[in-house]
Amino acid sequence: MESKKDRGEVRIHENLDELSTDLADYVAELSEASVKERGVFAIALSGGSLISLMRNLCGAPYNKTVDWSKWYIFWADERVVAKNHVDSNYKLAKDHLLSKLPIVPSHVHSINDSLTAEEAATEYEFVIRQLVRTRVINVSEVSDCPKFDLILLGMGPDGHVASLFPNHSVLEEKNEWVTFITTSPKPPPERITFTLPVINSAANVVVVVTGGGKAEAARLAIDDVGPECEVLPARMIEPVVGKLVWFLDSQAGSKLKSFS
Ligand SMILES: O=C1O[C@H](COP(=O)(O)O)[C@@H](O)[C@H](O)[C@H]1O
Numbered sequence: 412m413e414s415k416k417d418r419g420e421v422r423i424h425e426n427l428d429e430l431s432t433d434l435a436d437y438v439a440e441l442s443e444a445s446v447k448e449r450g451v452f453a454i455a456l457s458g459g460s461l462i463s464l465m466r467n468l469c470g471a472p473y474n475k476t477v478d479w480s481k482w483y484i485f486w487a488d489e490r491v492v493a494k495n496h497v498d499s500n501y502k503l504a505k506d507h508l509l510s511k512l513p514i515v516p517s518h519v520h521s522i523n524d525s526l527t528a529e530e531a532a533t534e535y536e537f538v539i540r541q542l543v544r545t546r547v548i549n550v551s552e553v554s555d556c557p558k559f560d561l562i563l564l565g566m567g568p569d570g571h572v573a574s575l576f577p578n579h580s581v582l583e584e585k586n587e588w589v590t591f592i593t594t595s596p597k598p599p600p601e602r603i604t605f606t607l608p609v610i611n612s613a614a615n616v617v618v619v620v621t622g623g624g625k626a627e628a629a630r631l632a633i634d635d636v637g638p639e640c641e642v643l644p645a646r647m648i649e650p651v652v653g654k655l656v657w658f659l660d661s662q663a664g665s666k667l668k669s670f671s
Pocket residue numbers: 457458459460461488489490500564565566567568571572573574597
């Protein structure tokens with residue numbers, strides 16, 4: 412486990428079990444701090460491999476020590492499919508995480524799956540705006556954005572995070588909190604996603620990256636490799652005042668200059 416100043420803290424783990432243990436511990440710590448400070452914990456999940464790596468939260472000691480009643484769940488990105496569809500990020504989280512935790516059902520804010528991608532993004536942003544007004548979600552002191560207590564991201568081998576894909580116009584979105592795409596290079600094509608300003612306004616951002624197939628993207632996202640990597644979505648994750656932590660396994664971290 413080591414630190415790298417500019418690109419946040421980088422934690423490299425020998426294997427997935429160690430990574431899962433550390434990740435659960437870290438999320439539980441952030442939850443405790445947030446509940447103490449604000450009385451709630453507003454956490455945004457992603458889909459993909461991240462969810463199974465959060466599995467340790469379902470067991471001891473967290474089942475007893477975490478105040479699950481204070482958790483409010485959101486999605487940093489979602490595929491615009493039915494909630495029971497195998498591609499749904501909500502279904503993934505529900506089946507493998509949320510159904511095993513005593514989270515208050517009304518605190519789980521998933522998208523409306525009966526709408527178009529554009530409508531779903533607009534409605535999801537509206538829901539978030541209401542919860543910012545009541546301070547269930549904090550407000551950023553440096554931008555006109557919500558300040559989630561924690562946004563959890565995965566990263567694809569192409570360096571995408573949430574549904575922010577390389578060379579996609581979605582990366583330019585500066586005004587909306589939640590936007591939509593209908594041309595995702597990774598299926599399914601229709602998705603909603605938090606925009607970069609929202610992700611970069613969070614109090615804490617965690618990016619979880621595992622496997623050798625993501626080692627090159629991890630290097631470009633984290634190492635000091637020159638201006639061409641500035642276009643990689645994962646490299647654009649730079650919380651303005653929040654804390655960024657990378658959780659990598661040794662394969663994903665194998666090409667990092669600073670850690671080899
Ligand atoms: O499509 C998506 O992919 C990314 C990365 O997924 P992974 O399985 O390679 O970890 C995920 O973070 C995002 O939420 C999801 O919609």
